[in-house]
Amino acid sequence: MEDKKENMVFNYADAPKSWYNCFNSECTKANECMHFMTGKNIPEDVTLGNAIYPNAGKNRECRFFKQIRVIKGAYGFNTMLGELKRKEEVLLRGMITDYLGCNTTYYKYNKGEKLLTPEQQEWILNLFREHGYKGEKEFEGYRYIYDFSE
Numbered sequence: 001m002e003d004k005k006e007n008m009v010f011n012y013a014d015a016p017k018s019w020y021n022c023f024n025s026e027c028t029k030a031n032e033c034m035h036f037m038t039g040k041n042i043p044e045d046v047t048l049g050n051a052i053y054p055n056a057g058k059n060r061e062c063r064f065f066k067q068i069r070v071i072k073g074a075y076g077f078n079t080m081l082g083e084l085k086r087k088e089e090v091l092l093r094g095m096i097t098d099y100l101g102c103n104t105t106y107y108k109y110n111k112g113e114k115l116l117t118p119e120q121q122e123w124i125l126n127l128f129r130e131h132g133y134k135g136e137k138e139f140e141g142y143r144y145i146y147d148f149s150e
Helices: 034-040 054-060 078-082 086-100 103-111 118-130
Strands: 070-075 141-146
Touching: 070 103, 070 118, 078 086, 086 103, 086 118
Parallel strands: none
Antiparallel strands: 070 141
8 A cells, every 4th residue: 555544644736726725714514624624734835726705604504515535546457457358458448438538537547647536446346347357356556545526
């Protein structure tokens, strides 16, 4: 395992560019929220970006609340795909590419520039099962990361 869950360090750069920061320390769920975590960890040189306004938490419920969650992200498909017959490899690779959005995104997940969520991992592993491939399938690498998925 590349990173240990208990040794996690928050890195603001891991947040997507479209991510919304929150600065509402009065919110009852502030210390449990990813948006507040990013808001309180903005580097000194970041001076502009998306924000959630304090009035979003009226009535003590914020619709933007995102529970802090650490996930075991995965990357790399080559080993799994390499075990397939050529015809099946082309088919499954195409289906994975479609699921992830496009070739560019596929390659980012394959090289570890992006990490698959547990839900994405399960979808891919189920795809192999549905096509008759039994046994344990492993991605090429795993890292614990903060979950920024919406």
